[in-house]
Amino acid sequence: MMSRPQFDGRPNGFIHKLRTGGERRGVLFTDGDIWRDQRRFVLRTLKEFGFGNVTMEDIILNNAVSLTNTIESLTKLGPITNLYNITSIAVLNSLWTLVAGTRFDLDNPKLTEILLVVNEIVRNTNATGGILTHLPFLRHIIPGLTGFTALNQRWTRLWQFIRTEITKHKQTRTHGEYRDFIDVYLAEMDTKQSSSTISSFDEEQLISVVKDLFTAGVETTKNTIGFIITYLVVKQDVQKKVHEEIDRVLGKEILPRIVYKNRLPYLNATIAEVTRLANVGPTSIPHRAMSDTTLLGYEIKKNYTLLANLRSVHMDEQHWGDPKEFRPERFINDRGEYVEDPWLIPFGLGHRRCLGETLAKNNIFLFAACLLQKFQFVLPSEHPDPILEGIDGFTIAPPPLTVVAIKKT
Template identity: 40%
Template sequence: MIVSIVIAVIVIYLAIDWLTQKPNNFPPGPPTLPLIGSLPFMPRKLVHYTMAGEWRKKYGPVIGCMLGSMRMVAICGPQEVLEVLRRDEFQGRPKGDFFKDRSFNKYLGVFFSDGPFWVEQRRFTLRHLRDFGFGKKSMQDLIMDEVEDVIKEITKKETFQANGMFAVSTLNVLWGMLAGTRYSRDDAELKVLLKKLTRNFRAGNPAGGITASLPIFKKLIPGIIGHTEAMESLRDMQSFFRKSIQNHKTTIDENYLRDFMDAYLKEMNIQETNPDTTFTEEGLITICLDLFAAGGETTTSSIEFTLMYMVLYPEVQKAVHKELDAVVGQNRRPTLEDRPNLHYVEAVLTELLRVCSIAPFTPPHRTTKDTQINGYSIPKNTSIAICIYSLFQDKEHWGDPEVFRPERFLNSEGKYVKDDWMIPFGAGKRVCLGEVLARSTVFLFFTTLLHEFIFSVPEGDPPPSEIPLSGFTIAPQPFRLKASKRF
């Protein structure tokens, strides 16, 4: 009996050890242990600092990890990042419970789906978001309504907590396109959802958590802290979207579409008898979740970072004021039409995207076939973590990447110059579909707020920290601002 138990234990150990061993010619990386692989050696916070810094020096720009039995390759070299973003076999999305849990145990939406389903859904989403907001005039109107609301709030307070000030406003821009409505700044239901959304983003790790790498733990310990809270928040958001969809179903006029939900519901009705349709209510809920979660969080953090750096670098703020006065004047608001003439503003916003790296990693990719990079073998279905941050911090390219210096994007005549390495929204087939909206929102908030106010650190407060909060994306640590009217 004892011999049988010993043999069974040895067999199980060898099987587990085999499952967590790196494949032949796999990229170098941190050590692997039976069952858990490289998990104990993975950084817990600000993953991009470790991977693009210490690990890149130690292992090279292509790093291989085993997260349990799941293979993951981190791409942390600039040239390799640019290559992987454009090669078709790297454009899949990972499979597994972690990615299905958020979309009704299926692969839905436009972020974590792939193949023909993703192509059809992305094309439809992009086309109809353009109809209900990406068109320059309607998008600008939606954004400026929210900017004016924020200005009223700041004017009443003068000194305010920057974190969270813009969350409702940025989500209202998205919600105006998706559902044709907006929420007040003190809406109780939206505040609860925002709190849960922020908590999920801050608790997340772009390298994956234990339930993503070892889904068996979700079954063995169903109440595991973090996973349960994330799932509760997810269900709340799904209920929020479902309620709006039900309202749209009862009020829709297919001859007069009001917003994206109407367009999607109309397409569902058209394809109702098609057994292969990709248009379902669950799919619509997941698309709303994709856009609501990622778009709102990253845009809000971007606006917070822009103001934070203006008080840390007051000479840059003065230069922005000077250009706004010269181009816009004092009697009107900045518009998107002013953008081509605001060269210094454009340089500042680009440098902020570089320095802050709101999303240091793209959403995870997956190899759709066996392939190679830098001579290493990458098997099919390997999860790929692409570190965009490594592009923005390469010393050979930028010279002084650690320095906040907007002038690096200006030529000798003071004109804005694009840099091919500035791809904060990704590149290739998986480029973020919300890029136009995000850039326009940040531009109009930044220019209008700087046109209206001088921002400073309130007396007695410490200067904001440039070390960000960690999570799926990064965000500024809590800080306060003082806003003084300029005119």
């Protein structure tokens, strides 16, 4: 289904328009020419990212090191109860530096508010769009009970936050100089508007694209990093092997970099196994049939919505043998090398696979390597074992967790 162009559409329901100001905009929930133009632009800009002399890898590492320093200072106060929150801020800072050229302080109240808004949106929606997708008129009758009032307020706050940032960029940008993604997009808007062709590049699209990067990028990455810590506090034997590998390859002082990735097969295998079992995105984003067609003998009408059940692939007994077991070794071959398994598809497949895949993988690898180079994570005594199934929502979030971070000597 995911590799067939007939299913490359996105639903065109009320809720999908509400999230981007009343029209379908951005890259997540658009299709056709608008989606192709926006996606191509986003991919090209992220790929070429290196404004000034700062690369994407430097930005991520800067935030990963800052996170380890924050954790180190928190350990002096005892067990850490808000590890996911501070990890979220560090992940968001990586993305926000790319998008808007600035970093937030960890205690910035504006940032805390926006992270809370994004978290509430994700926890209170699901991949089908919920009741308002199917019965949108109910928002007029019971706006509170259907969740419409709260959802509309949250989307509006996020929209205003991004619009304010774009307004600041417009006032401070210098022609021909690009500080970040927003600057490059504004320059593209200028170019398109100076030619007489009809263009999908305007300010509303820019807000929507930034919003898509923001909600999709931060949420899945921080949840995956959160699950890595959660699994490793439970599976201390696996954490010990990861520590031994990092100590052997990098030691205490060499900063983890992408160039060392192939020399850390067990860390890669552990990340892959957490990704497979946690299923942060258990289904694909909804696909829409662009025309009448058939799939596996079933008749699919135009505009039908289809969801790919990625979790069923990751938990397939015939392929994995023991899918419920946490066993990173399944991704290691006889020569001790990490081997990718084509059945691991957390970023989807086909034309609509996640466009931030490289950025997400780099974030997860560098954050995990930096944290595990510096700390051993354990549960406080008397802490119940965390529920590894996670918390439901549009994505699956790790369970609440209090951890003790022990600095490695």
